Amino acid sequence: xxxxxxxxxxxxxxxxxxxxxxxxxxxxxxxxxxxxxxxxxxxxxxxxxxxxxxxxxxxxx
Numbered sequence: 001x002x003x004x005x006x007x008x009x010x011x012x013x014x015x016x017x018x019x020x021x022x023x024x025x026x027x028x029x030x031x032x033x034x035x036x037x038x039x040x041x042x043x044x045x046x047x048x049x050x051x052x053x054x055x056x057x058x059x060x061x
Contacts (some may be wrong), residue, residue: 011049016056028056 015026022030029037033048040048 009042009045009049010037011053023056028053028060 011029013026014045015024017025018031019025024030024034027034027044037045
């Protein structure tokens with residue numbers, strides 16, 4: 001049996017600092033979301049990337 005490597009989709013852009021609002025300055029995820037990312041299901045990751053993170057970016061102005 002040869003397990004196949006499947007990369008996990010991520011919004012990370014390599015700017016990894018939590019801002020004063022508690023969200024990463026690069027990807028806008030919370031520290032808790034970052035910690036849970038690999039354990040999340042694909043649907044939950046996709047919802048965060050397609051719905052939640054764009055809303056956070058829009059709210060930042």
